[in-house]
Amino acid sequence: MTRQLLVGLGLLAAASLTHAQTSSVSIYGMLDIGMRHLPDLAVSEDGITRVDDASRSRMGYRIKEDLGGGLSAFARLEHSLRVDTGQQRDPVKYFDDKSWVGLDHVAYGNIALGRLRSPIDEMTSGSRFEAFEGFSLAAAVGRAGRSDDAWDNGVYYITxxxxxxxxxxxGRFGEGTAHNARGVHAEYTKGPLDIGLAWQVDGETLSSTKTSWGGGMSWRFSAFSLFGTYVRTSDIGATNAGKAYTATLGVRVPAGPGEFRAAARKVDNDRIAGRTSHAGDVDTTHIGIGYHYPMSKRTSINASLVRQTRKTFAASGATATDRQGIGSELALRVYF
Structure with a gap:
């Protein structure tokens, strides 16, 4: 009887070990903070020096379980926070960046439900298409333009x-607060080339929608890498008269123990407030250069220099404000 009990306990332990090997829960994150000097061009050209988040710091959870037969379940939760104050970035949504569950099959693809990244955001704002990986003051952030970057109540299938x-x-179900949203994407990744294209319609309100299309590209050569994104949005606002585009270019060059990086972004808005008014239009440019110095696999120091311009308009289309400024940042980034 004792021998049978020991054998049974051994089999149970082996089964538990096998289950542990096919299931995983991991905690991950990034904290990025530094000293920054930059004017708030929405207010004035006067520079402001402060300790500030260099990037959108976050922490999250990844969950995956092998269900057998090539099928697995997965889940993702990600929370954005401000390292300089310890506050959550979104005052309402704790898991503001990612919150989904889904099923994945090696032969049939995966489907996810929850708060999802939109097709445009996934194909243009991801780190794969930006020289600074979307991090630091010099990065060309805002690459998704006027499109929605995330969908609540969403469902998405990927082959x-x-x-x-x-x-x-x-798509996204508006659930009584907005039109349903829908979108598609296609991507090609092989060798040094990575290309993504996307189209989506977002429901702004129950009476208006906006349509966006665009894509991103990265091409890695032996001596340098090139990056670019473009997004155009139309039918913006209550009268569907607004139009906007965002274009970015970037380069990454190995230099010494780290990398030299550069990025440029141009944003142009037209008739955002309505068919007869330019009062809501804001045009900006951003040119950033920087150096990424990895101290280890998890920790890096990142230096940035930027030049930015910001122009606003009166309803007639005449220039209302035209400001420009120079900024700098030295930041410490830690992954976990």
């Missing part, structure tokens, strides 16, 4: 990879 090609289709 398996076929020789580097993947595609996806999904």
């Amino acid at each position: 398996p990879s076929f020789n580097g090609f993947r595609a996806g289709v999904g």
Whole structure:
């Protein structure tokens, strides 16, 4: 009897070990903070020196379980925070950046439900298409333009990879507060080339929608890497008269123990307030250069220099304000 009990306990331990090997829960995150000097061009050209978040710091949870037969379940939760104050970035949504669950099959692709990244955001704002990986003052942030970057109440399906090609289709249910949203994307990743294209319609209100299309590209050569994104949005606002575009370019060059990085962004808005008014239009440019110095696999020092311009308009289209400024930042970034 004792021998049978020991054998049973051994089999139970082996089964528990096997289950542990096919399930995983991981905690991850990034904290990025530094000393920054930069004018708030929405107010004036006077520079402000402060301790500030260098990037959108975050922490999150990844969950995956192998269900057998090529099928697995997954979940993701991600929370944005401000390291300089310890506050959550969104006062209402704790898991403001990512919150979804789904199923993935090696032969049939995956489907996710929850608060999802929109197709435009996934194909243009991801770190794969930006020289600074979307982090630091010099990064060309805001690459998704006027499109929604995330969808609440969303569902999205992505195919398996076929020789580097993947595609996806999904939508968001407005649930009484806005039109339903919908979108598609296609991507190709093979060798040094990575390309993504996307189209989506966002429900701004129950009576208005906006349509966006665009994409991103990265091409990695032996001596340098090139990056670019472009997004155009139309039908903005209550009268669907507004139009906008955002374009970015970037380069990354190995230099010494780290990398030299540069990025440029141009944003142009037209008739955001309505068909007969330019009062809501804001045009900006951003040019940033920087150096990424990795101290270890988790920790890096990042230096940035930027030049920014910001122009606003009166209802007639005449220039209302035209400001420019120079900024700098030295920041410490830690992954975990």
